[in-house]
Amino acid sequence: MINNPLARVLLLPFAMIYGFIMEIRNLLYESGITRSSRFSVPLISVGNLAIGGAGKTPHVEYLIRLLKPYIDVGTLSRGYNRKTKGFKFVYQQDNADQVGDEPLMYARKYKDIVVAVGESRSMAIPEMMRKYPRLQTIILDDAFQHRSVVPDLNIMLTQYELPFTRDFILPAGRLRERRASYERADILIVSKCPDQLTLAEKQKLIDEIKPYEYQRVFFSAYQYFDPYSMFDPSIRIQLEDIHHLLIISAIANTSYLMKHLDKFENEVTTMEYEDHHYFTEFDINQTKTYFDTLPKGKSICLTTEKDATRLALHHELLRKLEIPIFVLPVAVEILFDEGPEFDTLVQQYLLQKEV
Numbered sequence: 001m002i003n004n005p006l007a008r009v010l011l012l013p014f015a016m017i018y019g020f021i022m023e024i025r026n027l028l029y030e031s032g033i034t035r036s037s038r039f040s041v042p043l044i045s046v047g048n049l050a051i052g053g054a055g056k057t058p059h060v061e062y063l064i065r066l067l068k069p070y071i072d073v074g075t076l077s078r079g080y081n082r083k084t085k086g087f088k089f090v091y092q093q094d095n096a097d098q099v100g101d102e103p104l105m106y107a108r109k110y111k112d113i114v115v116a117v118g119e120s121r122s123m124a125i126p127e128m129m130r131k132y133p134r135l136q137t138i139i140l141d142d143a144f145q146h147r148s149v150v151p152d153l154n155i156m157l158t159q160y161e162l163p164f165t166r167d168f169i170l171p172a173g174r175l176r177e178r179r180a181s182y183e184r185a186d187i188l189i190v191s192k193c194p195d196q197l198t199l200a201e202k203q204k205l206i207d208e209i210k211p212y213e214y215q216r217v218f219f220s221a222y223q224y225f226d227p228y229s230m231f232d233p234s235i236r237i238q239l240e241d242i243h244h245l246l247i248i249s250a251i252a253n254t255s256y257l258m259k260h261l262d263k264f265e266n267e268v269t270t271m272e273y274e275d276h277h278y279f280t281e282f283d284i285n286q287t288k289t290y291f292d293t294l295p296k297g298k299s300i301c302l303t304t305e306k307d308a309t310r311l312a313l314h315h316e317l318l319r320k321l322e323i324p325i326f327v328l329p330v331a332v333e334i335l336f337d338e339g340p341e342f343d344t345l346v347q348q349y350l351l352q353k354e355v
Contacts, residue, residue: 045151047144052252079117156185
C-alpha cells in the first residue's frame with residue numbers, strides 16, 4: 001500500500017475513477033444486465049479484495065486436503081502469467097510457462113485431483129465437467145472479482161497486518177474494489193496472523209470488520225515445515241543446522257516468511273523479485289555468484305514451493321552450477337481451535353448444494 005500521505009492524495013483521483021468503473025461493473029451483475037452463470041457442480045471461490053499477499057494458495061491447498069479424501073475435487077485458476085492462452089488441463093509433466101506456477105504446484109502435489117486453467121471460468125467449468133463428469137466440487141482460485149460465475153461458497157481472505165478495512169482502492173492502495181464488497185463473502189478469513197494472537201486482538205479485528213449476520217470470521221496462520229531438496233525431496237534439513245540462508249523469492253509479500261526465519265539464528269541474504277517473476281539464466285548465474293560468497297559447508301538457497309515451479313525451468317543449469325536449493329513447505333492452520341468448525345461449515349455448504 002502507498003504509505004506516503006501526499007502520494008496517496010495525488011493518486012486519489014485515479015483511485016476514484018477505477019473505483020467508479022468497478023462499481024458500474026458490479027451494478028451490471030447485481031441488476032442482472034450482465035448475466036452470471038450457475039452450475040450444478042458445487043463451486044468454492046477463494047479470493048480477496050486486495051492484490052496479492054493474502055495467502056490464497058495455501059488456503060486452496062487446505063480445502064484440497066480437507067475434501068479430496070471424500071469427494072472428487074478439481075481446481076480452476078486462470079494460470080496467471082503463463083505464456084499460453086485459453087483452457088488447458090494441467091498435468092505433472094507440464095511446466096510453469098505453460099500453465100502458471102500455482103496450478104502446476106497443485107497438480108504435482110495432489111496427483112488425484114483435476115487441475116485446469118482458463119481465463120473464462122464460465123467456459124472452463126463445462127469443459128472440466130465434460131471430461132470429468134464425476135467431479136463433485138471445483139475450487140476457484142482467486143475468483144472473488146470474477147463475477148461471471150456464481151460460487152456456492154465465497155471465501156474471502158484479508159491479511160492481518162493490512163486488513164481491507166484499512167486499505168484503499170488502487171492505485172492509492174491495494175484494493176481491487178470498494179471495501180463494502182466484502183458483503184459478497186460467506187466466510188472471511190484473517191490470514192497470516194502473528195504468533196500468540198490473543199482473544200482480545202481477535203475480537204477487536206472482528207469488531208472492525210463488522211461481519212454481517214450470515215458471515216463467519218476465522219483466523220489463520222502458516223505452519224512451516226523442514227525444507228526439502230528441490231532435486232531430491234527425500235532429503236530434508238533443519239534450519240537450526242544452517243548458518244546462512246540465501247532466500248530466492250518472487251512472491252507478493254515476504255514479510256511473514258521473514259518473521260518465521262527470524263526465529264532461527266541464521267544469517268540471511270535475500271534475492272527478491274516481483275510476484276510471479278519468471279527467473280532467467282542471468283538470475284540463476286547471479287544466484288550462483290551470491291552463493292559463492294557465503295561460508296562453505298552450512299549455507300543453502302531457500303525458496304518457496306511456488307517459486308520452485310519457476311526455478312525448475314532451469315533445472316539443468318541449477319544442477320550444473322551445483323546450487324543447493326531447498327524448498328520450504330507451508331500449510332494453513334485455523335486458529336483458536338476453530339478448524340473443526342470451519343471444516344464442518346464448508347462441508348455443510350456442499351451438502352446444501354447436493355440437496
